[in-house]
Amino acid sequence: MTISAFGLRKNFGDHVVLDGIDLAVPQGSVFSLLGPNGAGKTTAVQILSTLITPDGGEARIGGHDLRTDPDGVRSVIGVTGQFSAVDSLLTGEENLLLMADLRHLPRREGRRITAGLLERFDLEEAARKPASTYSGGMRRRLDLAMTLVGGPRVIFLDEPTTGLDPRSRHGLWQIIRELVAAEGVTIFLTTQYLEEADRLADRIAVLDGGKLVAEGTAAELKRMVPGGHVSLRFSDAHALDVAARALGSTNRDDDALTLQVPGDGGVRSLRTLLDELDRAAIEPDGLTVHTPDLDDVFFALTGRPTLEGSPR
Known part of the structure; x- marks a missing residue:
């Protein structure tokens, strides 16, 4: 390591x-x-x-x-x-050359490295302008x-x-x-x-x-945080009924013709879900996998809703 x-x-x-x-x-x-x-x-x-x-x-x-x-x-x-x-009073090039001196690099080597870094970081045009700008x-x-x-x-x-x-x-x-x-x-x-x-x-x-x-x-x-699910959308109420019976425990929305099936969004669980739909001879119009994001993870682990924008 x-x-x-x-x-x-x-x-x-x-x-x-x-x-x-x-x-x-x-x-x-x-x-x-x-x-x-x-x-x-x-x-x-x-x-x-x-x-x-x-x-x-x-x-x-x-x-x-x-x-x-x-x-x-x-x-x-x-x-x-x-x-x-x-250092805002120095140019970008001077800042880099100063670091090269502090690293005890030979002058020629320091200039070579400085030129390469200015090019790499797209700072060539501003190289001789004060960093304050x-x-x-x-x-x-x-x-x-x-x-x-x-x-x-x-x-x-x-x-x-x-x-x-x-x-x-x-x-x-x-x-x-x-x-x-x-x-x-x-x-x-x-x-x-x-x-x-x-x-x-x-x-x-x-x-x-x-x-x-x-x-x-x-x-x-x-995957440590609950709340993941697969959202299935169907073309008509009959297909929705058949799928709901085949899948058992789901969250059903009759107006939107959708089912939400709890799951971790992994390949294995998704394959099992599709196999069950195949056995019921039902094919959804659309399928979306929803997994918790890092905001959900952070809140679950620390009790705080987010990091970004929080006061220091």
Whole structure:
């Protein structure tokens, strides 16, 4: 595992922020940590990126022990925090060259990497303009580009798209996907946006009250929550009657000529449903699978309706 942690604990005074969490993130994947404000997401990132020390537990990042080899950890990671690290008085190019100097890269190598990142992040035209003139999306792209100057194999993204408009957010998602697919980078993502985790993450963990309350793929988490069903639409009342008798326990709407059949939306349960309709010699006009989304999962696990838009 590129990131592994066992029993991580952190207290601030009497307040327990992390209460013995375990994490395992394979190389070349996106792992998303969800949780309400104050759940400990940022604290977890700060610990794993060596910014603060845990009160208990152990972790390894890219093969380096967090406690005994923090410099080794820092050599393989990059961090893009909630707040931009861009210096507004410098140009985009100067920000990147500054990062190259801080990484002690040779001047020629620093300039080569800077030029490549400006092209990759579509910042060439704005390269010599002060970052204070950049839009929110451009600043975030520059911020991530600065993180990549040292060629990190593990990147911690702490709410990277907060405050961005939908187009800028989708653009950053594409960059993240390319980092993983083309370069095998491992991404540890915290986010306020459930859709972001759903679109990007290979695995998702939900943190609440300092504990991990669930972990799995988006599909696995959605199957944990009741409410999934298959909606069947029929052409006439006779077909509706026959299907209702054949399927037994359903939610029937005579006006809309539809049946709702409880189910998890999986291939096996869907095949069983269609086989039952075939035996009854009934073919629906339409079929729609409805599964709970991550909003439903989040509410079921934490008692809160959503993450997005909640006050910090």
